[in-house]
């Protein structure tokens with residue numbers, strides 16, 4: 001990923017202009033797809049956070065982060081408010097929650113050269129329109145996520161959290177999710193235009209699926 005020129009968008013201006021689009025996430029993300037296996041573009045869906053949670057397996061803070069981050073990116077790439085899942089490709093950080101948000105909401109898939117995973121991207125996702133090449137990176141602003149969630153999360157991944165500590169971590173993550181859902185996404189995320197982004201798909205199958213590591217931990221007593 002060389003020659004990346006970051007150009008910050010005037011977010012304060014956007015926040016003023018886009019009060020209407022900071023609607024509650026339950027309003028959903030509007031997508032457009034083809035209408036059958038060999039069909040034409042035209043079938044619209046409303047994808048709510050709850051729909052993404054069913055695809056992912058649970059609702060978690062990472063899923064809320066992914067959903068809201070992508071909504072912010074889509075506002076720039078698809079100002080009409082309709083996300084074309086036949087025209088979008090995405091690079092995601094490797095977390096299980098973020099990658100599920102990425103493929104579900106954009107329609108990107110590795111085998112079609114529209115999705116891959118990389119730690120070497122600015123922020124959480126790099127999202128690109130295929131038709132005009134417009135590309136943005138979206139990141140969670142520093143300090144928004146409580147640091148304790150990441151430090152405890154690391155211990156959980158190492159199997160070092162006891163049952164009751166895992167429950168505490170879940171409480172903290174749920175509180176963070178609530179905070180995100182109750183505050184305007186434009187205050188928590190930054191979308192930046194990327195010029196000359198180099199699409200460089202790599203197939204990685206050695207990422208640890210961190211959300212299943214503690215699946216056999218007994219309940220807190």
Ligand SMILES: [Zn+2]
Nearest residue numbers: 060062097211
């Ligand atoms: Zn998750």
